[in-house]
Each structure stands twice: as C-alpha cells, then as structure tokens.
Amino acid sequence: MSANNKITIRLEAHGGDVETAVRGLGWDWCVEEGCANYMPGEAVVLAESEADVLLQAADTLYNMLVQAVPEDLPDDFLTVLGIPENLWPLVRQSWSDDRHWHLYGRFDLAQTPEGPKLLEFNADTATSIPETAVVQWASLAAAGKHEANQYSGLYEALVEQFKSWRLLNEDLAPALLLTYLGASAEDQTNCAVLAQAAAEAGFDTHLCPIEEVSISTEGAEKGVWAQVGAEQWRQFPFLFKLLPWEQIAWEEPELLKSLELLSRTRTVMLANPAYTLLFQSKGMLAWLWKAYPYHPLLLEADLAPLSGKYIRKPYFGREGQSVEVVDKVPVVRVAGEYDAQQQVYQRWCNLSQDSKGYTYQAGVFWAGEGCAIGFRREQGIITNLSQFVPHVVA
Amino acid sequence: MKKRYLRIGDFKRNALIVAAAACMGLTACNTRQEEWNAGSEVAVPEGIITELTEEAPDEWKITDERTTAPGNSMAVLRYNDGRVDTLRGLELQNQLENLANNQATYQQGGFGLGSVLWWSGLGFMAGRMSAPSPAYYANPGVMQRTDAWRQNVRTYREQSTAPRSGRSGFFRGRSGGAGA
Numbered sequence: 001m002s003a004n005n006k007i008t009i010r011l012e013a014h015g016g017d018v019e020t021a022v023r024g025l026g027w028d029w030c031v032e033e034g035c036a037n038y039m040p041g042e043a044v045v046l047a048e049s050e051a052d053v054l055l056q057a058a059d060t061l062y063n064m065l066v067q068a069v070p071e072d073l074p075d076d077f078l079t080v081l082g083i084p085e086n087l088w089p090l091v092r093q094s095w096s097d098d099r100h101w102h103l104y105g106r107f108d109l110a111q112t113p114e115g116p117k118l119l120e121f122n123a124d125t126a127t128s129i130p131e132t133a134v135v136q137w138a139s140l141a142a143a144g145k146h147e148a149n150q151y152s153g154l155y156e157a158l159v160e161q162f163k164s165w166r167l168l169n170e171d172l173a174p175a176l177l178l179t180y181l182g183a184s185a186e187d188q189t190n191c192a193v194l195a196q197a198a199a200e201a202g203f204d205t206h207l208c209p210i211e212e213v214s215i216s217t218e219g220a221e222k223g224v225w226a227q228v229g230a231e232q233w234r235q236f237p238f239l240f241k242l243l244p245w246e247q248i249a250w251e252e253p254e255l256l257k258s259l260e261l262l263s264r265t266r267t268v269m270l271a272n273p274a275y276t277l278l279f280q281s282k283g284m285l286a287w288l289w290k291a292y293p294y295h296p297l298l299l300e301a302d303l304a305p306l307s308g309k310y311i312r313k314p315y316f317g318r319e320g321q322s323v324e325v326v327d328k329v330p331v332v333r334v335a336g337e338y339d340a341q342q343q344v345y346q347r348w349c350n351l352s353q354d355s356k357g358y359t360y361q362a363g364v365f366w367a368g369e370g371c372a373i374g375f376r377r378e379q380g381i382i383t384n385l386s387q388f389v390p391h392v393v394a
Numbered sequence: 395m396k397k398r399y400l401r402i403g404d405f406k407r408n409a410l411i412v413a414a415a416a417c418m419g420l421t422a423c424n425t426r427q428e429e430w431n432a433g434s435e436v437a438v439p440e441g442i443i444t445e446l447t448e449e450a451p452d453e454w455k456i457t458d459e460r461t462t463a464p465g466n467s468m469a470v471l472r473y474n475d476g477r478v479d480t481l482r483g484l485e486l487q488n489q490l491e492n493l494a495n496n497q498a499t500y501q502q503g504g505f506g507l508g509s510v511l512w513w514s515g516l517g518f519m520a521g522r523m524s525a526p527s528p529a530y531y532a533n534p535g536v537m538q539r540t541d542a543w544r545q546n547v548r549t550y551r552e553q554s555t556a557p558r559s560g561r562s563g564f565f566r567g568r569s570g571g572a573g574a
Contacts, residue, residue: 021415024413025414125572125574133410134411141405141414146403155410155411170525171523172523181565183569183571186571210565211566213564214556214561217559220494225557231554233554233556243565255561258561265497267521
C-alpha cells in the first residue's frame with residue numbers, strides 16, 4: 001500500500017517472552033543498555049511476493065557490483081573508491097584469486113512504490129546476524145506463532161558459504177579463528193553465530209578479541225596464532241575478522257603488512273576478503289550509477305552535490321554517523337567521526353513508514369544469494385541504536 | 395531462486411534455534427546449548443622420518459616417508475656417492491628453521507636438497523601450507539603413505555607458548571564495536 005510516495009508498513013502486535021531465550025543464549029546485550037527497546041513486540045507483515053522482490057534485489061545488485069568492477073583494478077578506480085593505497089596489493093590479490101571467498105554481506109534497501117532501492121551495501125563487516133538468524137525467529141516462537149513463515153535463512157546460507165570456502169582451500173588445515181574488537185559484546189556474538197555455522201561446515205573454530213591474536217611473519221612460527229587452552233597456542237590458516245579493512249589500513253598498517261605477506265604465501269586465508277571494501281565503499285554507489293544509470297534498483301549518486309534533496313554520506317561511514325540530509329539547505333545532520341572522509345551524494349528517498357511515524361529500512365543479507373531479511377526502524381536516520389523489528393510472511 | 399522462508403515451528407532447523415527453543419521451554423531441555431561452542435581436545439602430532447636419495451648431483455627425490463613417535467623426526471640423506479647422513483634433534487630443528495625462513499626460495503622448485511626437504515613431510519612440519527607435489531616423490535605410493543598424518547598435522551599445528559616472533563595488541567584500547 002502506498003501513500004505520499006511512501007510504502008505504508010503493516011504491523012502485527014505479538015506478546016511472548018523473547019528475553020528468556022536471548023539471555024539463555026548469553027546475548028544479554030540484545031535486551032540491555034542502549035538496546036532496551038531493540039525488540040518491540042511487533043512484527044512487520046510482509047507478503048511473500050514483497051519478500052521475494054527484496055531477496056531478488058540482493059541477487060541482482062550483487063551481480064551488478066561484480067560486473068561493474070574493472071577486471072584489472074586500475075589505480076584510478078581504486079582512488080575513486082577511496083581504497084587506502086597500502087591495501088591495494090591485497091585487494092588486487094584477493095580479487096584475482098577465486099579461493100578468496102566473500103562469505104556474506106547485508107544490503108540496506110528502501111522499499112518504495114517503484115520497488116526496492118539500494119541505500120548501501122555492508123559488504124565487509126555487516127552485523128545484525130544474531131537478530132536476523134535467531135532473535136527474530138525467537139520473538140515469533142515465544143508468541144506461539146508456530147505456523148508462521150519468516151525469511152530468516154541466514155544461518156543455513158552461511159553454512160553453505162563456509163563449506164565452499166573450506167573446499168576451495170582444501171590444502172589448508174580447516175582451523176578458523178574469528179576475531180573482533182574485544183570491547184564489543186555485540187560483535188563477539190555476531191562472530192559466535194558465524195563460528196557455529198563454520199563448525200557445521202567442518203571448521204575447527206575459535207573466537208578471540210583481536211588484541212589477543214599473535215601474528216608472526218618469521219620462520220616456522222609464521223602465521224596467525226591464538227591461545228586455545230592453558231599452554232596451548234594454535235596456528236589458524238583461516239581468519240575471519242570483524243574489523244573493517246579501511247581501519248586496519250589506517251590504524252594498524254603493520255598488521256596489514258603482516259596479513260598481506262601471510263596471504264601471499266598462502267599461510268592464511270582472510271574473510272571477508274579485502275576486495276569486499278570495493279563494494280563497501282560508498283564511492284561505489286556513484287560508480288554503480290555511472291555503470292547503470294537509472295537502473296530501477298539504484299538511487300542517483302554522484303561525487304558532487306546533487307540538485308534537490310539528497311543525503312551526503314562519508315565513504316566509509318558506519319551506522320548512520322556523519323551523514324547529512326540537504327534539501328537546498330541542510331535539514332538533518334548526524335554527528336560522527338567520519339566527517340573528514342571523501343563523501344558521496346545520494347538522491348533522497350523516502351523510507352517506508354508505519355502509522356506511528358517510524359521509518360523502516362530492510363536489511364537483506366546476501367550469503368552466496370539473498371537469504372534473509374531483517375527490518376530496522378527509527379524516527380529519523382537509521383543508526384546502530386535503531387530498533388530491530390522481526391517480520392512475518394503473510 | 396530457492397525459497398528461503400522458514401516455518402517458525404521448525405524447532406530443529408539448526409543448533410542455535412534448538413538452543414533458543416530449549417531456553418524458552420518449547421522443546422525438551424537438552425545440552426546442545428553447552429555443546430555448540432565447546433572446545434575439543436587435541437593430541438600431540440606424530441613425528442616423521444623422510445628418506446631422500448640423491449639421484450644425480452644435487453638432484454634429490456623423496457624415496458621413503460613414514461610416521462614415528464612424537465619428537466623422533468629425522469631426515470635420512472642418501473648421497474650419490476653412497477654416503478648416508480641423518481639429521482635429527484637440534485640439527486634437524488635448525489634445518490627446518492632454515493627452510494621456514496627461506497620458503498619463498500624453496501617453494502619455487504628445483505630439486506636441490508633444500509627444495510626437496512621443503513616439499514617433504516618435514517617441510518610440512520616447518521610450515522608449508524600447500525599440499526604435497528608428486529614431482530618430489532619417487533612414486534605416488536610414498537606420498538600417499540603420509541596422507542593421514544598430514545591431515546593430523548594440519549589440524550594440530552600447535553605449541554605451548556605464544557610465538558616468540560609474534561606481535562599482538564592490535565587495536566588495543568578501542569572502545570565499541572566495528573560492525574555495521
């Protein structure tokens with residue numbers, strides 16, 4: 001249903017105690033602190049056809065992204081996308097070797113009367129995995145809606161992706177280290193779900209904050225190591241890092257140098273691979289518009305300000321920080337740490353809305369294919385504190 | 395496109411759903427929740443004895459390879475002139491360290507002693523990550539004999555201390571997460 005050029009979101013209220021399940025899994029951060037209202041007792045009602053369109057959009061957009069990348073990754077292209085120069089060798093190496101496997105990413109889409117539109121693609125370090133794969137299921141299960149359907153097949157798709165990654169690199173021991181910034185319980189939980197999927201795909205897995213990982217580039221010790229028990233250190237030929245590539249390049253250039261060397265000698269395989277930063281860069285939104293002007297899944301985007309209403313986004317901004325909405329004059333500005341970055345200008349697009357004035361963004365996970373949907377809602381710009389809303393297929 | 399929607403009432407869909415369902419009392423209590431991230435015990439890997447034969451001056455082949463008790467690894471070198479030499483203990487350790495430090499050279503090929511050692515089971519212990527190449531073995535049977543062992547070493551490249559040459563503490567002091 002649409003009115004005023006916006007899709008109206010249909011909601012269904014439900015009761016039930018999802019908190020017990022969330023806490024039982026040890027995911028207390030989901031229901032605490034800044035996330036107190038993270039899981040409202042409501043679900044977005046989605047027609048099967050609408051859900052299919054969203055998943056199909058993820059598949060189409062992924063193909064478009066791959067096709068839009070020039071095969072030899074010329075310097076000019078990497079510069080336009082703002083890829084840090086010290087990352088170029090690793091981006092090129094991973095792009096030219098199919099054994100570097102993109103495990104998953106999340107497309108953030110706006111649902112409009114003209115169909116879904118790409119807002120951005122979190123290709124490198126997307127989160128919301130536990131919410132999408134488990135918590136939104138639990139919220140309906142707790143409400144006793146056992147006959148309902150939901151597009152939440154993320155976990156199953158991740159298992160398939162991990163299997164492919166392992167089989168493509170069968171010459172390496174299937175030991176996978178998943179690493180994250182130690183201060184974040186949320187990132188740790190995202191890694192924990194990935195670890196479980198990887199274990200099902202035949203990996204020996206271990207979780208560890210990046211501060212505690214030891215990396216050697218010398219001699220017999222060469223490799224990525226983590227402590228797995230008392231007086232027991234293991235070397236891991238597979239590393240999943242929930243750390244943005246551009247932050248590794250800017251803040252930890254020595255770490256990047258080591259990873260590049262270890263990758264070149266096939267001592268470690270890294271995921272998501274460095275080339276996913278090409279997709280993650282919001283400069284890619286302008287590049288895509290140039291490659292596919294007026295494509296129905298895209299919003300106009302440019303490296304210079306547009307006329308009319310637009311949103312300005314930093315290339316590597318995350319969770320809505322440092323964005324600015326301009327309609328002749330600035331109308332909304334979100335503070336953040338990314339102001340100094342290169343910027344992209346994207347045509348403003350009305351998000352779908354419910355009767356209480358919340359706007360909704362569809363997070364569509366891609367893991368080899370479009371595989372799961374999760375909604376975030378806010379009364380303004382969607383950020384990391386926006387509510388996660390489960391959905392149910394009508 | 396496969397249908398990715400799933401029925402809420404399918405409580406056995408995957409390990410996490412099983413665990414969450416158990417927490418909510420939707421299914422009988424079970425211990426899956428503890429199981430899903432439990433570590434597993436590992437054993438100390440066996441050692442390896444590699445026999446190399448010099449078929450022409452500084453042209454070596456791996457002519458025999460078998461496992462041995464942990465810590466009893468050895469290289470047996472059969473020279474062209476009939477001399478037989480063995481490398482074990484500290485001498486072997488130094489040789490393995492030399493292999494690991496110069497792997498870029500040895501990896502490239504040739505049949506000099508260093509390269510053939512690198513491509514043997516001992517090279518695998520020294521950190522070679524790639525699969526063995528039949529070119530370095532006298533026959534495929536010798537190579538296959540250590541398949542199971544290799545599988546084991548691959549899984550258990552472990553030591554009791556942090557790597558001496560390792561660096562750590564990356565991103566120390568960062569607050570908040572990095573996901574998006």
